[in-house]
Amino acid sequence: MIPGKWLLGRGDRLFAGFAYRPDAEPSSVRVPLGWVDVFPSGEEIIAYLPEVFRFLKTTPDDLIIERRDSEYKLFRQIEELHILHQVRKGFDSVDEFMQVANSVSNRRKSRSGKSLEIHLEHLFQQFGLEAFSTQCKTEGNKRPDFIFPSCTAYHDQGFPEEKLRMLAVKTTCKDRWRQILNEANRIENIHLFTLQEGVSPQQFTEMTTEKVTLVVPEPLHKKYPPEVRDKLLSLNGFIEETRGLGRNI
Known part of the structure; x- marks a missing residue:
């Protein structure tokens, strides 16, 4: 839908x-x-x-x-x-x-x-973010949509956890965002890309409490409550942030 x-x-x-x-x-x-x-x-x-x-x-x-x-x-x-x-x-x-x-x-x-x-x-x-793996097998046979920079890095216990990123992808996330919380145990802060046109402030607070960052295309930000908009991450922002991690490895 x-x-x-x-x-x-x-x-x-x-x-x-x-x-x-x-x-x-x-x-x-x-x-x-x-x-x-x-x-x-x-x-x-x-x-x-x-x-x-x-x-x-x-x-x-x-x-x-x-x-x-x-x-x-x-x-x-x-x-x-x-x-x-x-x-x-x-x-x-x-x-x-x-x-x-x-x-x-x-x-x-x-x-x-x-x-x-x-x-x-x-x-x-x-846009230059070339280091990633899709459907990487993590703990308990979970398969997050994207792992950055790679599945190999995720399973390398010597690779710094702060350099890892996970991006889950859900067209709509209103009722299903909790499914992503335990897909990659090494990654504490989870990113979730969605085309969902708005969530309530209460639900957004629940997400941030669980350390989920919403990645939403910038044109859709206006669909979110005013108090939420400045806490959303755009797709371009996610790409630049994650690409920057690779430069510092």
Whole structure:
């Protein structure tokens, strides 16, 4: 689901994970012929975006929003290419409808959060933050989204803990932020990237008490209560701060 958008009805049962956005029509760009027969992966879609979209933004905070919006429009175009003819043809039974609906729902859920991680990987590399590991296996088989500077450094007991960073990624964090608290025991101060458009002051206090720093694209800061905004970290701020740690190793 995209933060800040209203959705009526029980869409959570059928189309959870990447809810319909009436303000984002499917794109109508040229797509590779192979995508007509095989639904592309999230990595393939994101890698293809510069081929058909012109990105005008210049900062990580603006680009993450611009690129994700473009990806969503392209995803909808590809989804309609694969699914719309089935919907227009109709269904012979409820079971047939549910099979298609569940397939769409599962694809949306599996790619929503993962696509955000892929966008961040690309932006980290573009803006010079190249030392990181994804899905590093830590204590108890936990797998945080990003470990900086590397998984090897995390498991090296001689590597200073103050030089380690963990970044969790959640499209929305309002009810799920506590899941990240024990994903990397060596890292006391946790960073959480989210597109959540605001949390209450009380919930923000709970997060800071647990030593969680919210990383939020700068254009979304205005969605947060005034007393919270100056305590948010922008994506650009996180990149610069973490990149700076590497210079001092």
